[in-house]
Amino acid sequence: MTLASRLLLTFALILCSACITARADVGDAPGANLEVSLITYGPGEIYWERFGHDAIELRDTVSGEEVDFNYGVFSFEEKNFFLNFARGRMHYLIDAEPTTDEENFYKEAGRSVTRQRINLTPAQAAALRDFLFWNLRPENAGYNYDYYIDNCTTRVRDALDRALGGIIKTRLTSLPGSMTYRQQTVRLMSAQPWLMLILDLGLGPYADHPLNAWQESFLPEELQKSLRNVTIADGRGGTQPLVQSEDLLSPNRLSVPPAAAPDLRIPLGIAGLLIAGILLLAWRxxxxxxxxxxxxxxxxxxxxxxxxxxxxxxxxxxxxxANANLLLFNPLAFIWLRPLWRARRGMQLSPYANGALVLQLVALLIALLLHLLPGTVQQNQPWILFALPCWLALAWTLRHNRHT
Incomplete structure (x- = not known):
């Protein structure tokens, strides 16, 4: 082979290699070509969008391909979806979409879009990419969803933490959270008051335990804020921020959730007194x-x-x-439906109904004592303030009829 032929062959091989590199995508790009970002989407208007959403973006700096990986996919078409939802066995999936398509959807809906560039080494970026693609396989894509400990944000958080060797968890577990699960839920659902009240009534003591920043990062907004406090080694004996940069790609155009959870004690206490007052006045x-x-x-x-x-x-x-609100609202209430209807004519309570009424008053006393004793976890003061005057008004009128 002549020198000219060799030079021509070498040039062709180099050109071919450059074309292959240019066509490389996120799936097979070397770690040095990968940019990793956390994309955070603000809360939406529909109740299941009130907690917000997020995704991991991988970008190949050579080909320019950008892919969003998110863990928030579910389908109403799934067999027994609503039954599984009621039983707490919701099935969610990871999905991957082109970044432009994903972000445009949220921009058009008026929800904020924020990108945080994450400072990963080439080896960490490649390991994260490999894990996400492994997770996309049909046999690995699904998981059992839990609103607080295993949701679309905790999965994103855990994937980033895994790539970093546990640095995020180590840092965030040492920091206190700002609110409890209950407070965050009430705060974010306050735009739908009826649903907010139902959720607050249905949450037990689990929702009132103090959280650290790792636990509170079940919310996209909290994870976004918490990552700003994480530092990593810079390779020169010092540290550097985990978040390289943060850019607001699209501003929020919807109503913003309040910064703090609304205090339900005053409105529910007033509602309880109002109902009790109407009962007493109407009874006369x-x-x-x-x-x-x-x-x-x-x-x-x-x-x-x-x-x-x-x-x-x-x-x-x-x-x-273990919801303590069962002491305030329970199936015993059905016992007095007929006696109360008869009580409007002054008819006496039966011994059975009277005994059940005494039992309900004892349950009210226990609920009050549980809340006043030190070490109480469940924060159900609003519902105590609501139920107590209502039950006392009913008990007084029913007992009065018994003695007439």
């Missing part, structure tokens, strides 16, 4: 209104109690287990 002046309003309260209290019992005994919603 409009017995039909008294019976209708009283039975409505008893019906809702009984249904709430049944639901809380089912959540505790038949589901995997552990955040709803």
């Amino acid at each position: 002046r409009a017995t039909l209104i008294y019976a209708v309003l009283g039975n409505l309260f008893l019906l809702l209290a009984g249904l709430a109690g049944v639901l809380m019992l089912l959540l505790w005994t038949l589901t995997e919603h552990h955040s709803a287990w």
Whole structure:
């Protein structure tokens, strides 16, 4: 082979290699060509969007390909979806989409989009990429979703922490959280007051334990803030921020959740006093209104109690287990539906109904003592303030009828 032929062959090989490199994508790019970012999407308007969302973005700096990996995919078409949802057995999936398509969806919805460049070594970036692609395999893609400890954000957090050898968890577990699960839930759901109240009523003591920053990073917004406090070795004996840069790609155009959870004690306390006052006034002046309003309260209290019992005994919603609100609202309420209706005519309580009423008053006393004693975990003061005057008003009117 002549020198000219060799030079021509060498040039062709170099050109071919350059073309292959230019066509390389995120899946086979070397770690030195990968940029890793955390993409955080602000809360949306629909109730299941109120917690926000996030994804890991991988970008090949040579080909320019950008892919978002997110763990928030579910399908209403799944067999027994609503039954599984009720039982606390929700199945979610990881998915990968081109960054442009993913981000445009959130921008058009008016939700904020923020990119945080994560400072990873080439080896760490490649390891993260390999893990995400392994996770995309059909046999690995699904997981059992939990709102607080295993959701689309904790999966993103754990994947980043895994690539960094546990640095994120070590740092964040040493920092206190700002709120409890209950406070964060009430804060974010305050735009839908009816749903906020249902969730607050249904949460048990699990939701009131103090959190550290690692646990509180179940929320995209909290993970975004927490990563700003993480530092890593710079390779020269010092440290550097984990977050290289942070850019707001699209501003929020929706209503912003409040910075703190609303205090439900005053509104629920006033509502309880108002219902109790109407019951007492109607008992004297409009017995039909008294019976209708009283039975409505008893019906809702009984249904709430049944639901809380089912959540505790038949589901995997552990955040709803051992709910002290069962002392305030429980199936015993159904016992007085007929006696209360008859009480509008001054008819006596049966010994059975009277005994059940005494039992309910004892349950109210226990609920109050549990809250006043030191070491109490569940923060259900708003519901105590609501239920106490209602039950006392009903008990007084029913007991009065018994002695007439």
